[in-house]
Amino acid sequence: MAARSDQSGSGGKRRERQSRKPKDAPLTRSENMSRIRGKDTQPEMTVRRAFWAAGLRYRLHDKRLPGNPDLVFPGRRTVVFVHGCFWHCHEGCSNFRIPKTRTEWWVAKLARNKARDADVRAQLKAMGWDVVVIWECEADNARQLAELTEKLKGDKSGKS
Ligand SMILES: [Zn+2]
Numbered sequence: 001m002a003a004r005s006d007q008s009g010s011g012g013k014r015r016e017r018q019s020r021k022p023k024d025a026p027l028t029r030s031e032n033m034s035r036i037r038g039k040d041t042q043p044e045m046t047v048r049r050a051f052w053a054a055g056l057r058y059r060l061h062d063k064r065l066p067g068n069p070d071l072v073f074p075g076r077r078t079v080v081f082v083h084g085c086f087w088h089c090h091e092g093c094s095n096f097r098i099p100k101t102r103t104e105w106w107v108a109k110l111a112r113n114k115a116r117d118a119d120v121r122a123q124l125k126a127m128g129w130d131v132v133v134i135w136e137c138e139a140d141n142a143r144q145l146a147e148l149t150e151k152l153k154g155d156k157s158g159k160s
Pocket of ligand 1: 085090094095096136
């Protein structure tokens, strides 16, 4: 057996993980966002806590479904996406503003996100799933979140 030479060196050098900021992102948007909101809320966690408290039970991030929905309610045939207002283009929302630098790049990037979301929703609907989108700003609003939770909890068509 020949001695192994280190060819590509893959796995050899270990880089320190610093931040997980994508290389593309000109500025740390998330830092900016969390500063705006004053705390480091993760909308998805907020939603999960609210649902759980309301007695809703779900599966997380089902990889078998298009778009890996954040929350899946198999019995209700409903999936929920918790969308960041910026990345998923919440039109008319104050969290959604195209950055003033590299504007064209952002417009193209966000348009792709939006198109992908629409595609995922269409695929899921074609498979017979109801798709619910909860925006980050809705998750941040206790009253709105409570309403959404109730809506989801209430049976939509009289079946329990
Ligand atoms: Zn929003």
